[in-house]
Amino acid sequence: MGVLWMSFMLKERMESEELMLLRLLKARGGLVDDSRFWNLEKGYQGEMLFDKWFSGVDGEWIVVNDLLLEHGGSLFQIDSLVIGGDRVYLFEVKNFEGDFLLEKDRWYSGSKEIKDPLSQMQRCETALRQLLSSLGYQLPIESSLIFINPEFTLFNCSPKLPIIFWSQLNRFCHKLLKQSASSGKLHARHSRLAEKLCELHMEKSPYERLPEYRYEELRKGIVCVGCGGMGVRHHYRMIECESCGSKEALDTALLRSINECRSLFPQIKISTKIIHDWIGETVSKKVIQRVLQINFSLIGYGKSANYVKETQRLIRTDIKA
Incomplete structure (x- = not known):
């Protein structure tokens, strides 16, 4: 809007x-x-x-x-x-x-x-x-x-x-x-x-009707930006869809996949391990961590560490104070 x-x-x-x-x-x-x-x-x-x-x-x-x-x-x-x-x-x-x-x-x-x-x-x-x-x-x-x-x-x-x-x-x-x-x-x-x-304007519509879904029940992988399929393969810094031939920069595809996970599961704490599983382990954890570090802020330590957007971190800081 x-x-x-x-x-x-x-x-x-x-x-x-x-x-x-x-x-x-x-x-x-x-x-x-x-x-x-x-x-x-x-x-x-x-x-x-x-x-x-x-x-x-x-x-x-x-x-x-x-x-x-x-x-x-x-x-x-x-x-x-x-x-x-x-x-x-x-x-x-x-x-x-x-x-x-x-x-x-x-x-x-x-x-x-x-x-x-x-x-x-x-x-x-x-x-x-x-x-x-x-x-x-x-x-x-x-x-x-x-x-x-x-x-x-x-x-x-x-x-x-x-x-x-x-x-x-x-x-x-x-x-x-x-x-x-x-x-x-x-x-x-x-x-x-x-x-x-x-x-x-009201951002959240009461008319929305979403079905119930669980993380474990959804297919893991990278969704093609072209056809919406999941038959993508990774080579060097690009991914390519085996069905429609669409190509996308690897970092762009990873960031999009991270945001998809955040949108569907806002309660999940985003970590390298979670995203590695979410994309079907098609890309190394090292590459995922690099994309997360560039686009998000790391909070917490050890097993509790997770990545958030800057606005999320500010909200949490306000609550803690």
Whole structure:
């Protein structure tokens, strides 16, 4: 989640912690709900496609991605919030694929009824309007449900609904350009709003659903950065995947593997021995120790010694004091 001025820089969207951990578990043979995983994966890919498209929309904007906010005891998520000179744009992005039917406010995928994404967006808009009002902002909100996948079709869709299909994105871009040109310049007040929303953003989502997993049950080795497989071989200062041929610097792969272990098992004390086991003993302890010493701080002595990030060490020092 972050803020950018589109005319100056492009901010890459970050995947959710849940998706990152599920991807790691899936690569290492953990029991993962495939339906949940692929829904998150496809949603993330759709949001990335939207970001790529919006990066080509000229104009003065402040974009805040991946907001999780709370107001009046209710939580609501925003895929992309765009602040313009005279209004706020709320974009709900869906990466649905295939034929869907809208019938009397009910949505169907084949014969299966699904959650109404329009109602979801409208509830989000209501909560956002109330939140903005409480912050002293009366900017109008313009909401759009974006179906980013070109292979998506919705039957019985009224043209009056705030829905944008892939085939309409070019025309929608022209509309945004005209609105931006007539809405005036952005000011410090707009920037303060974006910063305040970032401050209110909740980092930890209560919607995350991770399966139970244990260290002993997961496959050990180095996960390929290209295909996510574990058939990598080490030679000199590089590793290479036997499946897809992806190559990666050894130190980079080791640091990534260390951080994977820290993410999945924050309670485990990181040591040379632990990481040697975590990567399937594919690299010597001497090399692992060198990477740990460069990127982490060693605390403790003897068997209790372990590596931490500097921020962790400061927190522990504060607690001890």
